[in-house]
Amino acid sequence: MADAATGSMVARVALILRAFDEDHDSLTVSELASRTGLPVGTAHRIAGDMVAERLLDRNGTRYSIGTGLWEQGELAAVSLRFREIALPFLLSLYEASGENVHLAILDEGEALYAMRLVGHRSVPTISRMGGRLPLHTTGVGKALLAFQDEEFLRDFFSRPLERPTVHSRVDEGSLRAELEAVRRHGFSVTNQEMTLGNASIAVPIFVADGPPYAAVGLVSHLTRADTRRVVPMLKDAASGISEALGVSLDGGRRRWRDVFHTAIQR
């Protein structure tokens, strides 16, 4: 049961959308009602309206996020402008390494995965496009975190930090030392901090002054993680992406910050 009596109608639409998550990708009316706190009758009607607008899909008595909504979502800057431009670089990384390739931005204090390539040669990970993982237990997350300002970091460390595995570091002191190393060397690493057996290496992607907009990383079995080999590839990809973004935006007569403001502002 979530906050029911939220004012505007728009809020209710959003409330219904947020009732869906990775583990609940299809819901019935009554599930929808109990998860949102809306009366059943109301949930039923709004869901029906949403189906008519393709915001939800319906199949029998189960509702799920609509294909139409997905389609519109692809017009967001993260996908239309950012992911599309980064893709060729990510594919080159995949070809060269065969490992999981991750591209994430910082959003609401977490790493939001804008793209992820996994092939048959790659180890399983729990990330997915559109998924979120903590900043302090992922390669891309640390690469993003390392370059945030002190205010951000203070806020970040003021909350309790998740600890997905026994190797996850949650102690401010050692994490801060690690971030210092990331800044010095220009790349981050993790060792089984998110998933046992997996290691990751990542680098930030800068596009304007201030903190990086995104980060690219590789996740492999820990025995295959080799910074010597991988860091140069990642740095090439990151600078290629920066440059490609710059070009594409200058063509459009816009300053970078004006487009990818979200991560920078938060």
Added chain:
Amino acid sequence: MADAATGSMVARVALILRAFDEDHDSLTVSELASRTGLPVGTAHRIAGDMVAERLLDRNGTRYSIGTGLWEQGELAAVSLRFREIALPFLLSLYEASGENVHLAILDEGEALYAMRLVGHRSVPTISRMGGRLPLHTTGVGKALLAFQDEEFLRDFFSRPLERPTVHSRVDEGSLRAELEAVRRHGFSVTNQEMTLGNASIAVPIFVADGPPYAAVGLVSHLTRADTRRVVPMLKDAASGISEALGVSLDGGRRRWRDVFHTAIQR
């Protein structure tokens, strides 16, 4: 100016979302108002509400599709269930060919691109994830079209067909003959019918009885298109994807049609 006086509030939210498209990925309040037909004041307020719910992002006076909306959209079956499962197979295709890899479903009489891989080795195409192209001028489109029932085809041919290049075929007779060949050989081809200089080859992906749910295809420069070499790769990928989907769904105790109903119903 679009249909303004649409009843429900949900319809208005959708109206605003639909005001954005590939060529208008950011809009001001007045643009929003004129493109939707809503009064400026109203557009302003609804857009504000939508920003608060992360359905839209705002930056200065420009609104765009929200990162939050994109994130929710990734929970749709096309992405969460279908694209994610198909991805490793698509990557193998890319590695083997270096060409554009396309994965599309049939939606509202068009090919809707669920995934597209383009690397530096690939020729430029106008497709993109979340984009739409006609069925009769694309490889994936023809592969989907060939297996639709007579009713669908009659309806399809009853409308005027687009003609993006001089090589596009729009004549029902020759297209029908071509579809017959697709059914016989199990793959489709196009020759500069969408973009001059490009050729494509595609195969359907079946997951249940009835028409295919999706199609995989490769687009290359026409001099590099070689059915001998490419068709077997595509067929392997398609059957791999079918199987992987079947497995993943049996695990979830669901019949295929129950999940990917959209394309089948329309």
Added chain:
DNA sequence: GGATTCTTTCCACTGAGTGAGAAATAACCA
């Protein structure tokens, strides 16, 4: 086959949304 649970429809009430207009900015131009 009766009980339970969930979906769908109904309808009188009401407050949330509406939109014309005005005020406040911002952009433009000479």
Added chain:
DNA sequence: TGGTTATTTCTCACTCAGTGGAAAGAATCC
């Protein structure tokens, strides 16, 4: 720079779209 125009933001009385409790209709279960 100052005057003009375009756009964004705010306001408020009106009203109709949305509300939600309740009851009917389907499934489902034991």
